[in-house]
Amino acid sequence: MLNFDYENKTRIIFGEDTHKTVGEVLKPHASKVLLHYGGGSIKSTGVYDDVINSLKANNIDFVELGGVKPNPRLSLVNEGIKLCIEENVDFILAVGGGSVIDSAKTIALGAKNEGDVWDFFLTNKDNNGALPTSTILTIPAAGSEASSGAVITNEDKELKLSYGRENLRPIFSIINPKIYFTLxxxxxxxxxxxxxxxxxxxxxxxxxxxxxxxxxxxxxxxxxxxxxxxxxxxxxxxxxxxxxxxxxxxxxxxxxxxxxxxxxxxxxxxxxxxxxxxxxxxxxxxxxxxxxxxxxxxxxxxxxxxxxxxxxxxxxxxxxxxxxxxxxxxxxxxxxxxxxxxxxxxxxxxxxxxxxxxxxxxxxxxxxxxxxxxxxxxxxxxxxxxxxxxxx
CATH class of the missing domain: 1.20.1090.10 (Dehydroquinate synthase-like - alpha domain)
Incomplete structure (x- = not known):
């Protein structure tokens, strides 16, 4: 067995209806949140309304960015970075599967570091921090809800690369198995x-x-x-x-x-x-x-x-x-x-x-x-x- 140094800061909140507590759990961590998600599934299933209601009930200010696709795109990440900076966002909540979570982590990275966020994926260099993130998992698969990494696709260069550091690991992740019934x-x-x-x-x-x-x-x-x-x-x-x-x-x-x-x-x-x-x-x-x-x-x-x-x-x-x-x-x-x-x-x-x-x-x-x-x-x-x- 090799030497190792293992750390995992992610709090896992597991069970039925736990996503409805997100505002209460977020409140000590955030003053303004970017709510990041994919397509329309979270709206058709009611998850979106549950999250919005919980944020509002706990007086958490938020802005939204949807549109994440499978194999998450760098172009949307850059849009999210710009939005976080302009809106003074201090926390990112990803509601989705691995693509949404990876997109959120990369936005969090870009919002705290000057220059092109893609450079981190090309060079694997250290970063100067990242906005804290958390997740409500809607598709169990990628494991990004408790990992320290993200994978992003640069659609212009047809490249898909990964980047990881401990400061990208989510603060907490909410896992409600009932959400997956419609998959x-x-x-x-x-x-x-x-x-x-x-x-x-x-x-x-x-x-x-x-x-x-x-x-x-x-x-x-x-x-x-x-x-x-x-x-x-x-x-x-x-x-x-x-x-x-x-x-x-x-x-x-x-x-x-x-x-x-x-x-x-x-x-x-x-x-x-x-x-x-x-x-x-x-x-x-x-x-x-x-x-x-x-x-x-x-x-x-x-x-x-x-x-x-x-x-x-x-x-x-x-x-x-x-x-x-x-x-x-x-x-x-x-x-x-x-x-x-x-x-x-x-x-x-x-x-x-x-x-x-x-x-x-x-x-x-x-x-x-x-x-x-x-x-x-x-x-x-x-x-x-x-x-x-x-x-x-």
């Missing part, structure tokens, strides 16, 4: 895949003697898969949503990555799909991750055998390590198929025209300082290109 099947499936891969990016490692976190990862993955299948048949099952929602937060709040080298190749490889083709992140991960697993598993076959046996239930009677590992990958793909997720780039209407371009962008090859991706196996652009071809 369509494709969003449930994409969200389930996203949170599973958040765990797997941490789980697959070359670090030895990580038994406790291995077990937590495996248990969380099995909990997600079990309850995802329940929701596929009954999307108003409160207990199943409670398990999924909590698992999504645990998957990405940093706990499951302590003491171990992490990977993150699948996310970086998928980001090119989202940036160029505007693919839903979870759908892209369902295609990319099994291809990545197939390409790298021999580098640390024992870890993939462990996954196959402890998570996917492969019988050790297979005996041969390669067969066990590959059977585990096959069963993961079967689960994704059962959730009606795409399994090939072809399913996402992506052909081979831009695969080499995406591989070179993912590794920053053309800068002359190529960034190798991954932890289990270090991947250059040619490796990434091969993984894309496996995913066709």
């Amino acid at each position: 369509p099947a494709n969003q449930i499936a994409n969200g389930v895949c996203d949170m599973m891969i958040h765990i797997m990016e941490r789980y697959f490692t070359n670090t030895k003697n990580t038994e406790l976190i291995d077990g937590l990862c495996e248990s969380t993955l099995k909990t997600i898969m079990k309850n995802a299948l329940i929701l596929k048949e009954d999307n108003k099952n409160y207990e199943a949503w409670s398990e999924i929602a909590l698992a999504g937060t645990i998957a990405h709040n940093g706990l499951l990555g302590i003491g171990r080298e992490q990977d993150w190749a699948s996310h970086n490889i998928e980001h090119e799909l989202s940036a160029i083709y505007d693919v839903a992140h979870g759908a892209g991960l369902a295609v990319v991750t099994p291809a990545w697993m197939t390409y790298v598993y021999k580098t640390n076959v024992d870890m993939f055998v462990q996954f196959a046996i402890n998570v996917m239930g492969v019988d050790v009677a297979y005996r041969d390590s390669d067969k066990i590992a590959l059977e585990g990958i096959k069963r993961l793909k079967n689960f994704f198929r059962e959730m009606e997720l795409p399994l090939r780039l072809e399913d996402l209407n992506i052909d081979d025209n831009k695969l080499e371009l995406m591989a070179k962008k993912a590794t920053n090859f053309e800068s002359g300082k190529e960034n190798l991706l991954g932890g289990v196996k270090k991947l250059n652009w040619e490796d990434v290109f091969a993984i894309y071809k496996l995913a066709l």
Whole structure:
């Protein structure tokens, strides 16, 4: 196990109707709030009215900025930064899923730092502070409600990049599983895949003697898969949503990555799909991750055998390590198929025209300082290109 320094300041407020307390919880922290959200779903479900009523009841002044799209755009972030500065906003409340929360975090970053906020994503430099943020989660998936990172798409440059610091972690996040009852099947499936891969990016490692976190990862993955299948048949099952929602937060709040080298190749490889083709992140991960697993598993076959046996239930009677590992990958793909997720780039209407371009962008090859991706196996652009071809 590696040395680590883990901190998580986010207060989690969990349960039915908890979103209606947001004004009371916010009051000690804020005098003027930016209310940030996506499309019309929070209005059609009544969540918007509940939030507005709670803010007004607690005499909290606010301005609004809606319009966040999946794969949140830098252009709207810049609009939000300008609004926060002009209106003297001192707190941002994100009501939405991961895209809204990531957009809010980036606005918070830009409002407290001079210059182009995109530079933080390009250079990973330290910042001089950020406005505090909090969230009301409307889609459990990305885990951004308790994470220190954000992912933003620069639509002009067709780049999707991440940035993270502890001062971006939300002050509190409200999770009401009942809000998720109206989510369509494709969003449930994409969200389930996203949170599973958040765990797997941490789980697959070359670090030895990580038994406790291995077990937590495996248990969380099995909990997600079990309850995802329940929701596929009954999307108003409160207990199943409670398990999924909590698992999504645990998957990405940093706990499951302590003491171990992490990977993150699948996310970086998928980001090119989202940036160029505007693919839903979870759908892209369902295609990319099994291809990545197939390409790298021999580098640390024992870890993939462990996954196959402890998570996917492969019988050790297979005996041969390669067969066990590959059977585990096959069963993961079967689960994704059962959730009606795409399994090939072809399913996402992506052909081979831009695969080499995406591989070179993912590794920053053309800068002359190529960034190798991954932890289990270090991947250059040619490796990434091969993984894309496996995913066709």
